[in-house]
Amino acid sequence: MKRTTTALLLAIGAVLFGACAAQAADPVKIGVAIAQTGPFAPAAIPTLKAYQLWVEQTNAAGGLDVAGTKRPINLIVYDDQSDFTKEATIYEKLITDDKVDLLLSPYATPAHFALVGLLERYKFPMVGSTAASSQLKKVKPGYIWFPTSAMPDQMGPELVKMWQSLGFKSVAIATLQSPFPQEIESYVKAALKGTDIKVVASEQFAPDIRDMTSVVSAFKQAKPDVVLSLSFPAQSILYMKAAREQNLDAPFQLVLIGPTHEFFAKMFGPNLNGIVTIGHWSPFQAKWPKALPFYEAYTKKFNESPDYLDVPLAYMSCEILAQAVAKVGLDKDKLRNEIASDTFDTIDGPVKFDGVQNVSTPTMFLQLQDGKAQIVWPKAEATASFRNKSPWAN
Amino acid sequence: MDTLLSPQLLIAALVLAAIYALIALGLNLIYGTMRLLNVAHGEIMMLAGYVSYWAFVRLGIGPLVSMIAAMLIAAILGALCYLTIFRAVVRNRQLAARLESNSLLIFFGISIIVQNILSIAFSADPRSYSYLDAIIPVFGARVELNRLVVLAIGALATAACVIFFRYSRLGLAIRALIQQRDAASLIGIDAEKINLLVFSLGFAMAGLAGSLIGMTSAISPFGGFPYTISAFIVIILGGLGNLAGGLLGAAVLAFVEIYGVAATSSAYRSILVYGLFIVILLIRPQGLLGRRAA
Numbered sequence: 172m173k174r175t176t177t178a179l180l181l182a183i184g185a186v187l188f189g190a191c192a193a194q195a196a197d198p199v200k201i202g203v204a205i206a207q208t209g210p211f212a213p214a215a216i217p218t219l220k221a222y223q224l225w226v227e228q229t230n231a232a233g234g235l236d237v238a239g240t241k242r243p244i245n246l247i248v249y250d251d252q253s254d255f256t257k258e259a260t261i262y263e264k265l266i267t268d269d270k271v272d273l274l275l276s277p278y279a280t281p282a283h284f285a286l287v288g289l290l291e292r293y294k295f296p297m298v299g300s301t302a303a304s305s306q307l308k309k310v311k312p313g314y315i316w317f318p319t320s321a322m323p324d325q326m327g328p329e330l331v332k333m334w335q336s337l338g339f340k341s342v343a344i345a346t347l348q349s350p351f352p353q354e355i356e357s358y359v360k361a362a363l364k365g366t367d368i369k370v371v372a373s374e375q376f377a378p379d380i381r382d383m384t385s386v387v388s389a390f391k392q393a394k395p396d397v398v399l400s401l402s403f404p405a406q407s408i409l410y411m412k413a414a415r416e417q418n419l420d421a422p423f424q425l426v427l428i429g430p431t432h433e434f435f436a437k438m439f440g441p442n443l444n445g446i447v448t449i450g451h452w453s454p455f456q457a458k459w460p461k462a463l464p465f466y467e468a469y470t471k472k473f474n475e476s477p478d479y480l481d482v483p484l485a486y487m488s489c490e491i492l493a494q495a496v497a498k499v500g501l502d503k504d505k506l507r508n509e510i511a512s513d514t515f516d517t518i519d520g521p522v523k524f525d526g527v528q529n530v531s532t533p534t535m536f537l538q539l540q541d542g543k544a545q546i547v548w549p550k551a552e553a554t555a556s557f558r559n560k561s562p563w564a565n
Numbered sequence: 566m567d568t569l570l571s572p573q574l575l576i577a578a579l580v581l582a583a584i585y586a587l588i589a590l591g592l593n594l595i596y597g598t599m600r601l602l603n604v605a606h607g608e609i610m611m612l613a614g615y616v617s618y619w620a621f622v623r624l625g626i627g628p629l630v631s632m633i634a635a636m637l638i639a640a641i642l643g644a645l646c647y648l649t650i651f652r653a654v655v656r657n658r659q660l661a662a663r664l665e666s667n668s669l670l671i672f673f674g675i676s677i678i679v680q681n682i683l684s685i686a687f688s689a690d691p692r693s694y695s696y697l698d699a700i701i702p703v704f705g706a707r708v709e710l711n712r713l714v715v716l717a718i719g720a721l722a723t724a725a726c727v728i729f730f731r732y733s734r735l736g737l738a739i740r741a742l743i744q745q746r747d748a749a750s751l752i753g754i755d756a757e758k759i760n761l762l763v764f765s766l767g768f769a770m771a772g773l774a775g776s777l778i779g780m781t782s783a784i785s786p787f788g789g790f791p792y793t794i795s796a797f798i799v800i801i802l803g804g805l806g807n808l809a810g811g812l813l814g815a816a817v818l819a820f821v822e823i824y825g826v827a828a829t830s831s832a833y834r835s836i837l838v839y840g841l842f843i844v845i846l847l848i849r850p851q852g853l854l855g856r857r858a859a
Contacts, residue, residue, distance in 0.1 A: 207684070208680065208681060208684060208687065208689070208786075208787065209787055210787055211692045212684065212689035212785075212786065212787050212792075213689045213690060213785040213788075214787070216688060216689045216690055217688075217690070232809070233796060246665055253787075275672065306729055314835060345831070348832070374830055374831045374832065375830070375831065375832040376826075376831035376834060377831075377832075377833065377834050377835040379794075379834075379835065380831060381581055381584075381795075381822065381830070382577050382581050382822065384574060384577035384823065385574065385577075385823055385826040385827035385831065387570070388568045388571060388573060388827065388832050389568065389709060389827075393569065404691065404783065405782070405783070407785060408782055409694075412712075412781070415578075415709070416571060416573070416700060416706075416707045416708055417702070418707065419708065432691070433690070434690065434691040434693040434783050435693070437692075437693050437694055437695065438693040438694065438695055438697070438783065440695055444696075458765075477689070481827060533710060563700075565699060565700045
């Protein structure tokens with residue numbers, strides 16, 4: 172009888188010990204829905220890679236620090252099939268069915284917008300990433316934050332300041348008929364009012380355009396100092412080809428999305444030299460000690476360099492979340508207050524939110540110089556001085 | 566006005582016409598012969614684009630050589646599609662009665678499968694490379710050599726197809742099948758063999774187009790659909806199943822796109838292209854060179 176009791180106690184003890192040990196090692200479930208198929212997949216996949224890199228690095232370092240306890244991360248990923256109308260349904264499933272502890276953000280502005288109400292309803296905080304629109308400022312502060320500083324209403328005035336400092340007098344603008352480029356165009360034009368810089372040509376074009384020869388021909392005749400190709404990668408390729416063929420020699424040529432993508436460099440090589448683009452991160456910024464190691468880790472893991480906007484933003488969102496969780500754990504209310512009030516150390520320098528917006532990171536512009544994306548504006552953040560666009564290579 | 570007369574615009578319009586003609590050719594062949602709506606056409610192009618991409622990146626073989634391999638692979642895939650799926654569909658009277666709608670669904674499924682296989686195999690990242698990108702002066706215009714190559718091969722391929730269908734016995738047999746399917750069978754034309762040949766040829770042409778387009782733009786697993794749409798517009802505009810009509814449709818579309826934009830604004834590109842498309846279909850529902858149904 173005594174032996175039986177001892178065995179029973181030992182068994183209960185083992186079960187309890189096992190349960191405690193299991194609890195200590197319980198993974199933190201983090202959910203995300205992102206476009207892995209469909210038209211947005213090529214742009215969204217690098218964002219997912221940033222998340223995967225962060226999870227791998229965190230797990231390799233012993234796990235996510237949850238208020239002093241390290242726990243492994245279990246990343247749950249769903250494919251939203253590039254359909255933003257599915258976003259809220261998938262995230263609701265993540266919260267209610269999968270019972271995730273934390274959320275990472277989906278790809279693109281509309282996907283973020285689609286989640287605002289849901290996050291509010293479930294009182295679930297989420298740090299955004301690849302959302303950029305002046306409309307974001309109208310989102311009620313509470314459960315979502317946007318770390319980007321590539322906001323159209325800030326980019327417009329900053330671009331004009333930059334051109335004034337460089338002595339440019341005329342601008343030609345080609346704008347993709349899509350909300351983000353169109354917002355930038357309108358803020359640039361608004362900022363130009365009252366200055367001596369003139370808009371000498373302005374064209375909008377549809378996403379399915381197949382050739383930009385006509386647009387560039389019109390620009391060439393206008394002889395602008397500045398050309399803005401407010402385009403996404405598919406149209407950016409068309410612009411680059413047409414500008415090179417017609418030897419468009421404007422000293423300042425900005426191509427909105429594409430130049431910092433790996434495939435763009437493979438296609439255009441030295442012809443990218445001098446092209447300006449948007450972005451507020453560079454691995455060559457010595458002030459941000461985490462920037463270069465991140466660049467090297469990403470390049471090593473995926474055998475390609477990260478783009479300079481979406482990928483850092485996705486990684487930053489993880490860093491912000493991790494630092495908040497390390498301080499206050501997984502309690503949603505405490506997390507929300509922590510993200511809303513603290514300053515976070517990221518690969519893009521310190522980030523602090525006011526309302527939904529990152530108020531620490533200034534709006535910046537990058538220029539491709541000898542294969543490297545350097546910050547050329549604002550001067551206080553610059554990693555290199557602006558250079559006039561190099562002649563197109565023949 | 567000076568811009569409209571510039572050789573730069575003319576070359577751009579010709580290159581675009583060649584691209585449209587090339588991507589529409591394979592689609593037109595399969596529809597013309599068998600009344601099958603191949604909505605996986607763009608995905609076959611992307612598959613071929615990957616063949617040429619990897620041949621260039623891994624083996625240093627340029628697309629002008631690898632396009633033959635890309636065409637062969639696409640042709641084999643086409644033959645497999647026909648033998649494993651569409652032969653049964655064509656033979657089955659119930660399925661054959663709704664051939665166009667059934668083929669649309671089947672090809673839609675194939676397009677999703679190809680997209681996902683490509684995505685799993687190569688990731689969804691866009692891929693590109695630089696090949697024959699020297700600037701060549703042509704009649705006062707400056708054009709990338711790879712675009713001229715697309716123009717030349719596009720013109721050659723379409724001319725070869727037109728000659729084949731006009732002058733060879735096999736080509737005439739295919740045309741007979743296109744025009745009078747039942748009568749052609751009665752005079753001893755083996756419809757199944759012709760179907761297999763046309764399927765392979767149609768896919769091979771998609772392969773050729775994909776291989777060449779990879780020289781001038783990025784490819785990705787999900788990048789094929791816009792090409793499918795363009796190809797459908799071209800063949801509907803020209804007359805479904807009419808190869809010469811497809812050529813004319815490609816030229817009309819390209820010239821309206823380039824010169825219409827130059828004369829007005831790029832903002833009106835879609836209005837011009839689709840507006841013309843609707844107007845032509847209102848005037849000639851059978852397309853520019855299509856035959857009115859009896």
